[in-house]
Amino acid sequence: MSYATKDIRNIALLGHGGNGKSSLAESMLFLTGVTDRLGSTAAGNSVSDYDAEEIRRHISISASTMYVEYQKTKINIIDTPGYFDFAGEVAEALRVADTGIICVSAKDGLNVGAEKAWKSLTDAGLPRAIYISKIDEEHADYFSALSQMREKFGPSLSPMAAPIIEGGKAVGIVDIIARKAYKYNGGKRSECPIPGDMADRVEELYNEIAENAAGTSEELMEKYLETMELSADEIYGALTAGIADGEIVPVFCGSATMGIGTLELLDAIRNFFPAPREGGKPVDASAPAKAIVYKTISDQFGKFSLFKVIAGKVTPDMTLTNARSGAQEKLGHIYYMQGKKNIEVQEICCGDIGAVSKLSDTKTADTLCDAKAVEAAPGIEFAKPCYSMAIAPKTKGQEDKVAQGLSRLGEEDRSFTVTNNAETKQMVIAGAGDIQLDVLCSKLKSKYGVEVELSPARVPYREKIRKPLKAHGRHKKQSGGHGQFGDVWIEFEPQEEQEDLIFAENVFGGSVPKNFFPAVEKGLRECCQKGVLAGYPMVYLKATLYDGSYHPVDSSEMAFKTAAGLAYKELVNASPVILEPIGTLKVTIPDANMGDIMSDISSKRRGTVLGMNAEGGMQTVEAEVPMAEMSSYAIDLRSMTQGRGSFTLDFCRYAEAPAAVQQKIIDEAKALAENE
Numbered sequence: 001m002s003y004a005t006k007d008i009r010n011i012a013l014l015g016h017g018g019n020g021k022s023s024l025a026e027s028m029l030f031l032t033g034v035t036d037r038l039g040s041t042a043a044g045n046s047v048s049d050y051d052a053e054e055i056r057r058h059i060s061i062s063a064s065t066m067y068v069e070y071q072k073t074k075i076n077i078i079d080t081p082g083y084f085d086f087a088g089e090v091a092e093a094l095r096v097a098d099t100g101i102i103c104v105s106a107k108d109g110l111n112v113g114a115e116k117a118w119k120s121l122t123d124a125g126l127p128r129a130i131y132i133s134k135i136d137e138e139h140a141d142y143f144s145a146l147s148q149m150r151e152k153f154g155p156s157l158s159p160m161a162a163p164i165i166e167g168g169k170a171v172g173i174v175d176i177i178a179r180k181a182y183k184y185n186g187g188k189r190s191e192c193p194i195p196g197d198m199a200d201r202v203e204e205l206y207n208e209i210a211e212n213a214a215g216t217s218e219e220l221m222e223k224y225l226e227t228m229e230l231s232a233d234e235i236y237g238a239l240t241a242g243i244a245d246g247e248i249v250p251v252f253c254g255s256a257t258m259g260i261g262t263l264e265l266l267d268a269i270r271n272f273f274p275a276p277r278e279g280g281k282p283v284d285a286s287a288p289a290k291a292i293v294y295k296t297i298s299d300q301f302g303k304f305s306l307f308k309v310i311a312g313k314v315t316p317d318m319t320l321t322n323a324r325s326g327a328q329e330k331l332g333h334i335y336y337m338q339g340k341k342n343i344e345v346q347e348i349c350c351g352d353i354g355a356v357s358k359l360s361d362t363k364t365a366d367t368l369c370d371a372k373a374v375e376a377a378p379g380i381e382f383a384k385p386c387y388s389m390a391i392a393p394k395t396k397g398q399e400d401k402v403a404q405g406l407s408r409l410g411e412e413d414r415s416f417t418v419t420n421n422a423e424t425k426q427m428v429i430a431g432a433g434d435i436q437l438d439v440l441c442s443k444l445k446s447k448y449g450v451e452v453e454l455s456p457a458r459v460p461y462r463e464k465i466r467k468p469l470k471a472h473g474r475h476k477k478q479s480g481g482h483g484q485f486g487d488v489w490i491e492f493e494p495q496e497e498q499e500d501l502i503f504a505e506n507v508f509g510g511s512v513p514k515n516f517f518p519a520v521e522k523g524l525r526e527c528c529q530k531g532v533l534a535g536y537p538m539v540y541l542k543a544t545l546y547d548g549s550y551h552p553v554d555s556s557e558m559a560f561k562t563a564a565g566l567a568y569k570e571l572v573n574a575s576p577v578i579l580e581p582i583g584t585l586k587v588t589i590p591d592a593n594m595g596d597i598m599s600d601i602s603s604k605r606r607g608t609v610l611g612m613n614a615e616g617g618m619q620t621v622e623a624e625v626p627m628a629e630m631s632s633y634a635i636d637l638r639s640m641t642q643g644r645g646s647f648t649l650d651f652c653r654y655a656e657a658p659a660a661v662q663q664k665i666i667d668e669a670k671a672l673a674e675n676e
Contacts, residue, residue: 003074005285005351006275010076010308012063012097014090014120016113017082019103020133022048022060023256024265025079031187031262032068034338038257047339048079052446053439061439062412063089063295065306065337065353073270076353082113084643085436088382088415090117092364094124095380096294096308096353099243099273101129101265106140106163106253110148112643118153127243127274129250131265135163135170136255146251158209159251161264162202164195173253173261174198176205177232187259212248213238239272276351278310278377285350287311288370289320292377296364297355298411305362306337306355310377312370314348314356320368323376327361329368364414382415384648385430387634389437389454391418392427398450402427405448409440416440423537424458433634459628460581461665462654463531464540465574468493473567475559486559488512488520489547490567492574495540501528502542512548512560519557520545523564532572533662534669539579539654578662579654581627587637587647588620596640597621605629606658624652628661 013021022041025048029035039046044055048064060081067076078093080086094100100121104114114130121128132145142163150157164172164181172183174194179202181194194202207229214224216238224230230238242248250268254261276283289312297304307314314320318331335342335355348354362368365379393402406418406429416431431437437454445451469492477484495502503521505512512520528538548563585607589597591614598621601607607625614620630649637645657665 002345002347002349003352005283005349007073008076008276008349008351009073009269009273010078010096010098010276010351010353011269011273012078012080012090012093012100013103014080014093014100014113014117015082015103016105016108016111017059019082019105019108019111019113020131020256021079021082021103022046024101024103024131024133024254024262025064025066025077027254027256027259027262028068028075028077028266029066031259032070032266034066034068040257050340053442056442057439059083061086061089063093064339065295065355066339067336067353068266070266071270074352075266075269083435084116084638085431085433085439086415087116087432088413090120091380091382091415092294094120094126095292095365097126098275098277099127099129099269100124101131103131103133104145104149105137106132106135106142106145107137109141109145110152114149115152115644125280127246129243129252129268129273130157131261132251132253134255135173135253135260136258140170142253149251153249155208156212156247156249157251158212158248159205159253160209160268161251161253161261162198162205163253163260164198166195170255170258170260173264174202175264176202177209177235179206179232182264184258184260189259189263209235209248213242216242216245216247236271240274243272244274276308276310283309283351284311285313288373289314289318289368290370290373290375290377291320291368292379293362293364293366293368294380296411298408302358303411304335304337304342304355304357305359306353307368308353309348309350311350313350314354316346319371321371321374322362323367323369323374324363325361325366326374328371329359329362331356332358363411380414383432383646385415385417385432386647386649387433387437388428388430388457388631390424390426390457391429391441391452391454394451394453399427401448401450402444402452405444405450406440408448409443413440421457421460423460426458428457429454433638456631461534461536461657462499462539462579462581463533463536463576464538464579465492465494465571465576467575469570469574471567471570473563473565473570475563475566477559478554483551483554484556484559484562485551485554486516486556486561486563487549488545488560488563488567490520490524490564491544491546492571493542493544495542499539501525501538503545504542505545507545507547511550512545513550513555516550516555516557516560517545519560520564523561524568526561527565527568531576531578532569533576533578534666535673536578536669538571578657578665580657580661580665581651582624582653582655583627583630583649584652585623585625585630585647585649586620587623587645588618589637589641589645591617591619593641593645594619594621597637597645600636600640601625605633625649626655626657626661627651 102117161173163170174181210230213235214220291307295306367376475486531538607623609623
């Protein structure tokens with residue numbers, strides 16, 4: 001069936017890994033009759049974690065889309081991974097969600113996953129709610145978790161429910177605004193009196209919500225200041241606008257495995273969460289059709305493009321224009337997604353989420369439009385990859401298979417990049433961290449039948465000379481008939497104008513005929529590809545051909561090219577040095593980690609701190625660091641800051657490496673050459 005836009009809710013479940021996002025989704029599906037059993041990530045039978053890698057690892061890797069029908073409302077649920085390596089999946093989900101629900105465990109309380117989810121929602125300009133999960137587990141403390149989050153995120157947090165604890169176990173919850181209590185037994189809910197020992201706490205929480213509700217309008221604020229109270233109906237009336245504007249962040253609680261609190265959350269989603277929006281405004285059902293593709297699922301059978309309709313409606317056999325490429329895309333069958341299942345439908349209305357298969361020229365973040373109104377909607381911003389490794393097949397000759405597999409995986413996951421570095425002769429894969437790259441390697445094996453191994457990516461060093469040198473190159477060979485003869489004198493000197501070789505000639509009296517000058521230059525340019533110390537490209541070199549001799553019969557372009565190469569070899573006597581690439585590092589970390597980060601940059605990574613800026617409890621440190629010392633920084637920073645730190649690293653220049661480092665580079669280059 002099709003739904004009116006006002007009866008659709010799009011929510012994303014966010015938060016730290018293991019905080020109950022997938023379990024909450026399962027509880028919603030089970031209690032609304034979508035499934036006939038409660039699946040779990042641990043058992044590998046949940047609706048959202050269906051990928052073979054997710055089942056094997058017991059974690060969410062991909063954002064999974066499901067839906068429930070609840071009291072004539074369609075609630076689309078996007079369950080996102082909690083591991084930071086898969087932040088690209090969160091970015092996709094937040095592009096089409098209208099509200100984010102941050103899941104936090106009652107046992108662990110506030111954690112970095114919740115902080116990152118809050119920041120992501122703030123950056124996306126989206127309303128949010130908090131669900132405190134696992135209230136039934138040992139050492140769970142709902143009020144402690146609530147207090148920690150209030151301290152971090154401010155007073156807009158408004159508890160809508162509180163757990164009923166009997167004998168140290170959660171048996172139900174109190175609906176704070178309605179002032180009603182419910183106990184759960186075998187998944188069944190029954191109303192009961194509010195426990196006497198909770199009455200004061202419930203009243204206190206009610207007043208906190210009333211105060212936040214009063215802030216949503218001048219009229220309510222006046223009444224609240226006069227009477228210091230608001231009725232339940234007045235609070236309900238304020239919730240929709242308050243949540244949409246972010247002035248109220250409702251806090252729910254429950255146990256997904258016991259079914260406690262799930263129906264109360266569904267009630268709130270239906271009654272108070274915003275209907276579909278685009279760019280902060282309600283979507284327009286009367287406008288020409290427009291949809292944003294937020295995710296691509298690619299396998300051996302083809303690819304599915306998941307989309308949200310942000311204007312008009314989408315029906316089968318429609319032809320839409322891709323705003324990026326201009327390509328005409330004929331839609332075939334269209335579907336609702338229920339995890340890995342697709343359910344064919346005849347219409348996807350404005351604001352709803354659906355899928356279509358076999359689009360030829362459409363990628364994640366593309367906009368599909370009616371031909372009468374082609375205009376791209378804002379896309380999806382993926383964080384720049386910061387962890388790089390060289391990737392190679394275990395069996396030689398399968399390089400093309402690796403490249404093809406990664407290309408297909410890249411259709412699904414836009415957050416990693418692959419580059420072929422001609423200089424180091426390596427294929428380099430870059431992502432958010434080691435877990436993401438490990439998953440990609442596993443998928444290459446399981447989906448595309450090619451085993452690969454990762455190794456540190458080689459650093460593209462350079463070489464240069466530090467002092468001028470006059471070098472002689474003489475090539476003479478006699479082997480019956482025409483011989484070979486070329487003889488050159490070349491002055492080499494360092495220069496700072498450009499990386500490329502500057503070639504000049506200053507030959508007097510025709511000692512080297514002009515027609516051989518290009519051969520000398522060509523010989524030098526080819527030689528510059530390999531330096532004289534460790535075989536890295538020679539840069540900032542000027543070579544002036546100033547003298548030489550020739551033979552009227554035996555001289556040739558090849559002979560002079562060879563003679564130039566012999567002169568080039570003399571550069572070992574021109575005080576050659578190795579240059580290493582230096583990057584500009586910008587690392588953002590909490591104030592508390594400042595000392596560790598500064599020490600790590602200067603002592604462990606040979607870096608130089610240039611300055612720092614403080615903003616909102618975070619510090620951004622700017623430094624210059626040798627790129628060779630940064631290969632594991634993504635993992636090390638995560639460890640040092642418990643995942644709170646982030647960084648960017650951009651190449652800025654080459655600089656002379658310290659003597660000890662140079663020797664190490666030379667030794668490694670020799671070892672590599674011997675192995676090859």
